[in-house]
Amino acid sequence: xxxxNCPMNGVRPLSEFLFGGxxxxxxxxxxxxxxxxxxxxxxxxxxPCIKKEWWYHSPSGTWFIAERNTLSDEVLATYLYGKAPVAxxxxxxxxxxxxxx
Amino acid sequence: MAxxxxxxxxxxEYKEPRFFRDCQTPKKSxxxxxIGGGGHGLAAAYYLAKDHGMxxxxxxxxxxxxxxxxxxxxxxVRSNYLTPDGVNFYDASVKLFEGLSTELDINLxxxxxxxxxxxxxxxxxxxMRWRAEVNKHxxxxxxxxxxxxxxxxxxxxxxxxxxxxxxxxxxYHQPGSIARHDAVAWGYARGADSMGxxxxxxxxxxxxDVKDGQVQGVHxxxxxxxTGKVLSAVAGFTPRITEMVGLKTPIVIHPLQACxxxxxxxxxxxxxxxxxxxxxxxxSSRGELVMGSSLDPYEVHSTRSTFDFVEGLxxxxxxxxxxxxxxxxxxxxxxxxxxxxxxxxxxxxxPIKGFYLDAGWGTWGFKATxxxxxxxxxxxxxxxxxxxxHSFRMSRFEEYELTGEKGAASVGH
Ligand SMILES: Cc1cc2nc3c(=O)[nH]c(=O)nc-3n(C[C@H](O)[C@H](O)[C@H](O)COP(=O)(O)OP(=O)(O)OC[C@H]3O[C@@H](n4cnc5c(N)ncnc54)[C@H](O)[C@@H]3O)c2cc1C
Numbered sequence: 354x355x356x357x358n359c360p361m362n363g364v365r366p367l368s369e370f371l372f373g374g375x376x377x378x379x380x381x382x383x384x385x386x387x388x389x390x391x392x393x394x395x396x397x398x399x400x401p402c403i404k405k406e407w408w409y410h411s412p413s414g415t416w417f418i419a420e421r422n423t424l425s426d427e428v429l430a431t432y433l434y435g436k437a438p439v440a441x442x443x444x445x446x447x448x449x450x451x452x453x454x
Numbered sequence: 455m456a457x458x459x460x461x462x463x464x465x466x467e468y469k470e471p472r473f474f475r476d477c478q479t480p481k482k483s484x485x486x487x488x489i490g491g492g493g494h495g496l497a498a499a500y501y502l503a504k505d506h507g508m509x510x511x512x513x514x515x516x517x518x519x520x521x522x523x524x525x526x527x528x529x530x531v532r533s534n535y536l537t538p539d540g541v542n543f544y545d546a547s548v549k550l551f552e553g554l555s556t557e558l559d560i561n562l563x564x565x566x567x568x569x570x571x572x573x574x575x576x577x578x579x580x581x582m583r584w585r586a587e588v589n590k591h592x593x594x595x596x597x598x599x600x601x602x603x604x605x606x607x608x609x610x611x612x613x614x615x616x617x618x619x620x621x622x623x624x625x626y627h628q629p630g631s632i633a634r635h636d637a638v639a640w641g642y643a644r645g646a647d648s649m650g651x652x653x654x655x656x657x658x659x660x661x662x663d664v665k666d667g668q669v670q671g672v673h674x675x676x677x678x679x680x681t682g683k684v685l686s687a688v689a690g691f692t693p694r695i696t697e698m699v700g701l702k703t704p705i706v707i708h709p710l711q712a713c714x715x716x717x718x719x720x721x722x723x724x725x726x727x728x729x730x731x732x733x734x735x736x737x738s739s740r741g742e743l744v745m746g747s748s749l750d751p752y753e754v755h756s757t758r759s760t761f762d763f764v765e766g767l768x769x770x771x772x773x774x775x776x777x778x779x780x781x782x783x784x785x786x787x788x789x790x791x792x793x794x795x796x797x798x799x800x801x802x803x804x805p806i807k808g809f810y811l812d813a814g815w816g817t818w819g820f821k822a823t824x825x826x827x828x829x830x831x832x833x834x835x836x837x838x839x840x841x842x843x844h845s846f847r848m849s850r851f852e853e854y855e856l857t858g859e860k861g862a863a864s865v866g867h
């Protein structure tokens with residue numbers, strides 16, 4: 354069984370989570386052109402890499418951010434939106450877990 | 455004949471004839487280079503040579519031919535889609551498949567089984583009626599049937615699905631078939647090779663040269679090859695190739711898994727799909743049940759398979775067929791599905807001159823192998839998109855003209 358570390362509830366089975374897609378900045382709809390908007394709506398950053406993603410812990414209704422390697426499926430960090438741990442870019446998931454547990 | 459057989463037997467050396475030449479050193483330049491030796495790339499090469507006389511063509515495959523999704527799929531061929539453009543396109547593919555064993559002179563084990571998409575809810579029945587009407591309108595043989603007809607075609611099934619999701623009816627699609635998937639790749643490879651196309655295995659494309667918006671050539675693990683036309687037909691690897699040329703697409707890669715049981719005597723003649731239970735099943739000519747499910751729920755660029763998948767899938771299969779509870783699953787595997795938001799492919803020209811894309815085949819591209827090869831060959835030879843693939847063009851996303859095929863493609867590959 355795969356596990357994921359919810360920043361509010363700790364390590365839980367993956368089946369309790371829903372994937373919310375890549376975290377992306379929305380362009381300003383009032384000022385962006387049609388092409389920029391279409392690109393935001395449809396196009397994805399889709400080659401394998403480390404990505405910031407939205408995840409949802411459904412039993413507790415918690416949306417949070419995970420940094421994940423989409424090639425190896427390793428989660429490097431999880432944290433609440435806006436609360437990125439200072440060292441979020443490190444590749445030591447263990448240290449991160451203690452911090453957010 | 456008897457003498458030749460005797461001579462062969464005593465000869466001591468039993469050389470199998472090769473299907474295609476063992477090419478090792480690419481030429482400096484080709485009229486066209488095809489990235490990906492799956493069914494799609496090989497079919498495109500075959501039709502480039504056969505329909506358009508283009509034989510100075512190289513197919514570059516980083517592993518072995520058919521080792522990608524072509525050799526991993528559950529081989530369902532059907533045309534009961536939802537949009538008229540989709541139905542027409544897949545119908546043309548089914549027609550090519552029907553004559554393909556003869557054309558390629560290889561037994562594809564193409565067997566017509568009939569295909570039931572089971573509906574367990576009133577809303578699913580509505581979609582089935584909709585699909586049946588679109589299919590009939592385009593001239594494809596599909597109709598809505600009641601539980602009596604399902605019971606007759608598959609008396610072994612528990613129509614109440616263990617009381618959890620009683621079946622109300624189904625969309626029945628008579629042309630639904632299965633085939634031997636690797637033979638499709640091998641047949642096209644042999645056909646293309648015999649007309650002069652060169653196939654390089656263990657040859658990876660590492661980058662693509664583009665100058666002033668025009669393709670110049672490809673850098674490969676066997677050196678540089680110059681060419682003015684490149685086709686990318688790499689399914690689950692598409693984002694890595696489009697990244698090389700700086701093109702954006704909406705494709706997202708999700709693993710898709712499948713498994714087979716131990717072989718049994720033939721008992722299941724038809725192909726059964728249940729959208730609500732997220733399963734589909736057919737029995738192969740070897741007697742194994744070939745089973746699959748919906749996509750893994752999030753992006754991963756890997757072909758790993760999981761226990762969660764077999765556990766979930768088999769529990770639903772046992773709901774449909776309680777007597778299978780003692781049957782063993784003997785193999786499971788995964789492929790990388792290149793999913794588009796409208797469950798339709800991305801085919802044709804791109805903003806880069808000489809760079810052609812055949813992608814977005816997700817969970818549904820095996821059945822399209824012949825027609826995608828044929829239409830992409832046309833598109834490359836004429837530098838003009840074939841009429842059948844107009845609605846699959848890459849620019850449809852920027853034009854907000856998505857196709858709306860999801861209702862027919864999401865579980866029933
Ligand atoms: C489990 C599963 C079940 C499926 N079931 C069905 C089904 O029942 N019916 C159906 O119609 N479809 C089904 N599909 C979808 C279908 O298998 C695919 O859409 C189809 O086979 C794609 O064929 P292809 O030739 O485009 O790609 P592939 O067969 O994946 O070939 C692409 C090739 O490109 C090569 N490649 C990648 N990168 C490079 C590079 N840089 N240089 C050189 N070579 C490269 C790869 O090694 C690979 O061999 C299923 C898929 C899966 C995974």
